[in-house]
Amino acid sequence: MTLELVVLIKVVPDGKEVFVDPVNFTLNRSMATNVLNPADENALEAALKIKDEHGARITVMTMAPPFAEPFLLECMSRGADQAVLISDRAVAGSDTYPTSLTVAAAIKHLGKVDIVFAGEKTSDSSTGHVGPGVAEFLEAELATYSRSCRYEDGFVIAERELEEGVEVVKIPTPAVVTVITDSNNPRRATLRKKLNAQKKGIIVWSLQDVGLPSDWVGLRSSPTVVKKMLPFPAIERKGKVIALDMIDDFVKELVDSGIIKRGGN
Amino acid sequence: MTEMKKAEPPQDISEYRGVMVYLDSFNNTLTRAALEMVGVGRKMADKTNEKLYCAVIGGSTKDMAQEAGLHGCDEVYGFDSKDLAMYRSKPFSDILAGLVHEKKPNILIVPGSKNGRDLAARVAVKARSGLTADCMDLDVEPDTRILLARRPDYGDSTMSEIRCERHRPQMATSRPGTFATPEPDPTRKFQVDVREVKLENNQLKENIVSFNQKNEEDITGSKVVVSGGLGMGKPEGLELIRKLADLLGGSVGVSRPIADLGWISREHQVGQTGETVRPNLYIAAGISGQPQHIVGMMGSKVVVSINKDPDAEMNKNADYVIVGDLYEVIPKLIESIEKVTGTQSLPA
Numbered sequence: 001m002t003l004e005l006v007v008l009i010k011v012v013p014d015g016k017e018v019f020v021d022p023v024n025f026t027l028n029r030s031m032a033t034n035v036l037n038p039a040d041e042n043a044l045e046a047a048l049k050i051k052d053e054h055g056a057r058i059t060v061m062t063m064a065p066p067f068a069e070p071f072l073l074e075c076m077s078r079g080a081d082q083a084v085l086i087s088d089r090a091v092a093g094s095d096t097y098p099t100s101l102t103v104a105a106a107i108k109h110l111g112k113v114d115i116v117f118a119g120e121k122t123s124d125s126s127t128g129h130v131g132p133g134v135a136e137f138l139e140a141e142l143a144t145y146s147r148s149c150r151y152e153d154g155f156v157i158a159e160r161e162l163e164e165g166v167e168v169v170k171i172p173t174p175a176v177v178t179v180i181t182d183s184n185n186p187r188r189a190t191l192r193k194k195l196n197a198q199k200k201g202i203i204v205w206s207l208q209d210v211g212l213p214s215d216w217v218g219l220r221s222s223p224t225v226v227k228k229m230l231p232f233p234a235i236e237r238k239g240k241v242i243a244l245d246m247i248d249d250f251v252k253e254l255v256d257s258g259i260i261k262r263g264g265n
Numbered sequence: 266m267t268e269m270k271k272a273e274p275p276q277d278i279s280e281y282r283g284v285m286v287y288l289d290s291f292n293n294t295l296t297r298a299a300l301e302m303v304g305v306g307r308k309m310a311d312k313t314n315e316k317l318y319c320a321v322i323g324g325s326t327k328d329m330a331q332e333a334g335l336h337g338c339d340e341v342y343g344f345d346s347k348d349l350a351m352y353r354s355k356p357f358s359d360i361l362a363g364l365v366h367e368k369k370p371n372i373l374i375v376p377g378s379k380n381g382r383d384l385a386a387r388v389a390v391k392a393r394s395g396l397t398a399d400c401m402d403l404d405v406e407p408d409t410r411i412l413l414a415r416r417p418d419y420g421d422s423t424m425s426e427i428r429c430e431r432h433r434p435q436m437a438t439s440r441p442g443t444f445a446t447p448e449p450d451p452t453r454k455f456q457v458d459v460r461e462v463k464l465e466n467n468q469l470k471e472n473i474v475s476f477n478q479k480n481e482e483d484i485t486g487s488k489v490v491v492s493g494g495l496g497m498g499k500p501e502g503l504e505l506i507r508k509l510a511d512l513l514g515g516s517v518g519v520s521r522p523i524a525d526l527g528w529i530s531r532e533h534q535v536g537q538t539g540e541t542v543r544p545n546l547y548i549a550a551g552i553s554g555q556p557q558h559i560v561g562m563m564g565s566k567v568v569v570s571i572n573k574d575p576d577a578e579m580n581k582n583a584d585y586v587i588v589g590d591l592y593e594v595i596p597k598l599i600e601s602i603e604k605v606t607g608t609q610s611l612p613a
Contacts, residue, residue: 132386223395
């Protein structure tokens, strides 16, 4: 039986193009263009590697307004076989709970799925909640923060990069794997695949298609709500200017206050 | 498994009392982030005059439970099993969700380490409640007992206050390094309840094949961090940064563009998309000081900025500013530190 792989993606503002206004020190988002979330590129590549080796059908999926379509086509141009866009006005304002719920319902609607890939986090809200949330709803095994993974006879063997070291785990499918940013080199699209993708088009599902009532999602069914925006807590710093010929005195000051210790820290 | 249903709030939220902290551990030792969360949890529990519960899961939790108690916890729950010596997503989340169901805490905070985030995201779904990630400030409103979870906005110099008003427990994670660790009090009274856990086979499908402990420094625990930014101009600049860091017994940090360029691994990146540090001394060399960077080091005790540009944003966030080329300033600084402290630096 063909391996069924799903790759979850999100379209985010391009962090590198985010422009900080030098006068009022705020972010100008109007300059930012949209890109595929960087870690999701690595998630797609991780799935494509398994397809290279074992053969597989890859479905790339996102929950977004229709502006995400070109990004889904881009994923197909790199080697994904089909793309699903979950698009419904009712999901607007969803936090990570209803997002995980909707994505899990859409994956279930696809039918048999062996491995779901997602980026470790998105570069905009960077919660990393959706991958584990989907695993929870699907009763799938989970390997988060994977830097490489392979498939072997019904199991995923993933290297998880943690603070203390690298852990290798072996989990049976169905499994959710979240992939860390920069963990592989995403391949480029090919012209032939690009043309095929355009011919094939994108599958668009509404909430009804995936079998969820509209009052289960969206802002009103999200447990968390952004209540207000605050400036960063101000930390007063002295900003004392040290002239180049006063560095010795400056170092003495730091040693006297115990900030620099004799013989290293 | 959690049935696919909406996040239904509990009927009676007044049943939910107290603050619970999940204690992250490695090799039967609490992480520093776990103790940071005990400190924050204690403050919130005092504000609402409620108990602070802690949960620790591992191969043998007795000593860790004791440590949590001394650092400020009222009731510590330990869960022991030989199968739980290492973090495993399913059994850990089942156990914590079980304790949440039993104790009904009003607030549950979890260290935002990688395993902590994995765990918190699953427990939030199991409890059908709300979770806010990467909080840089956690507080509670005494009369409503609502958690005020404040997290930085993407690339912006503002933060959002996020509330979870109807669902319980109100959950949050914070990155390791966000808060100071509390001092232990050897006279503190607290209760410890360590339970032996029996796990089902379907909870143990995840097989840990191997673990390779890293030798690489963890910059979040360093007392001194010396960071380089684009002002270095070339990868060799990091050698100079390293020389100063070594002399001070500290770690090397970088701003995001340097990690993006691949001059050094991501573990060294300080800021919103990297690590959060709070050393005694933070030296920023050739760093412009974008808000994303400031968020990652604002808890530092003393900040020094070395920058050619006297008007760099970084300078406004520094206690000391040395205006000049870092290739000129750092060697002077090294020479002066060697002279004043009598320490010799290693050849670069």
